[in-house]
Amino acid sequence: MTVNLFNNVDLVIFDLDGTLYEDTDHFDYYANTLAQELETSKQDQFFADYEKMKKGQHTVAIGKAYDVRRDVIVEVEPFNGHVEKVHRWNGEEVPQSEWKDMYQTPVTYDFDTLIAIGDGWWLPNVAARHYGIENPQPAYDATKEYMATEDFSLTIIEGLREGLLALKEKNSIVLLTNSTEDDVERLLHLLDLEHVFHDVVTSARKPQHTVERFKEIMATYNASTERTLSIGDNYLNEIIPAQTLGMKAIYIDLEEGPMSFGDLKVRSISDLIEQMKEI
Ligand SMILES: [Mg+2]
Structure with a gap:
């Protein structure tokens, strides 16, 4: 990495889940909870698919979308919503002649019939929908409840608190998350990141409201889009809306995949700590 993006900005807006911690046990808990709703005969297939998804060996992957009613995986151009490719669950590509009438106009996500697979939460969700679970919400709620118990722990990323505090000396730093206020309080406590951010915005309703939230935060901190x-x-949730507005964006992606978004992709926020300290 040659350019330190932190040097060229005044305001940095962080996501929380999957960004300031990288543990993924809760996704497995979610998958296990969903699987309990399936008939035994379907559970093995469900887990086989889910394991492949996690290894990047399945058609269902972060960065794509799932059309629940048609049971197909679609690749969508993120800025204009045009469908570019369609695959069946087994990985077979659907010829364009078969789908071009179905996706004539740009698609929008309702996260019920068309799901954007934005992060690790959506892999078990999509597998569950494929195998016939219509409402994954109770399993999601149960997972969130589990995350609030003593049994749930998080791995503190070494040096992150110091990095953020160093960054904070020159930049405004804000946390913007979909998690609720009490979840965030608990997670920040577990991560030893309390009182680090200038501001914490909870229940943000990304992606639908990301642009609105970004604009509000930039106005509060008097920062331009180019310097945020x-x-x-x-x-x-965090990359496409930023780029749409002309902001800079760093995408955190554990997978070495062809899908890439933003100005820079790193595997972990820990790859950015030295740069936070250098500015
Ligand atoms: Mg996240």
């Missing part, structure tokens, strides 16, 4: 940086692990 968004960092997150969900391309649809």
Whole structure:
């Protein structure tokens, strides 16, 4: 990495889940909870698919979308919403002649019939929908409840607190998350990141309201779009809206994949700590 993006901005907006911690146990908990709703005969297939998804060996992957009713995986151009490719669940490509009438206009996500697979939460969700679970919400709620218990722990990323505090000396730093206020309080406590951010915005309703939130935060901190940086692990929530507005964006992606968004992609926020300290 040659350019330190932190040097060229005044405001940095961070996501929380998957960005300031990288643990993924709760995704497995979510998958296990969903699987309990399936008939035994379908559970093995569900887990086989889910394991492949996690290894990047399945058609279902972060960065794509799932059309629930048609049971196909679609690749969508993120800025204009045009469908570019369609695959069946088994990985077979659907010829354009078969789908071009179905996706004539740009698609929008309702996260019910068309799901953007933005981060690790959506892999078990999409697998569950494929195998016939219509409402994954109870399993999601149960997972969130589990995350609030003593059994749930998080791995503190070494040096992150110091890095953020160093960054804070020259930049405004704001946390913008979909998690609720009490979840965030608990997570920040577990991560030893309390009182680090200038501001914490909870229940942000990304991606639908990302642009609005970004604009509000930039106005509060009197920062221009060019001098604001968004960092997150969900391309649809944090990266595409930032780029649409002309902000800078760093995409956190554990997978070495062809899908890439933003000005820079790193595997972990820990790859950015030295740069936070250098500015
Ligand atoms: Mg996230």
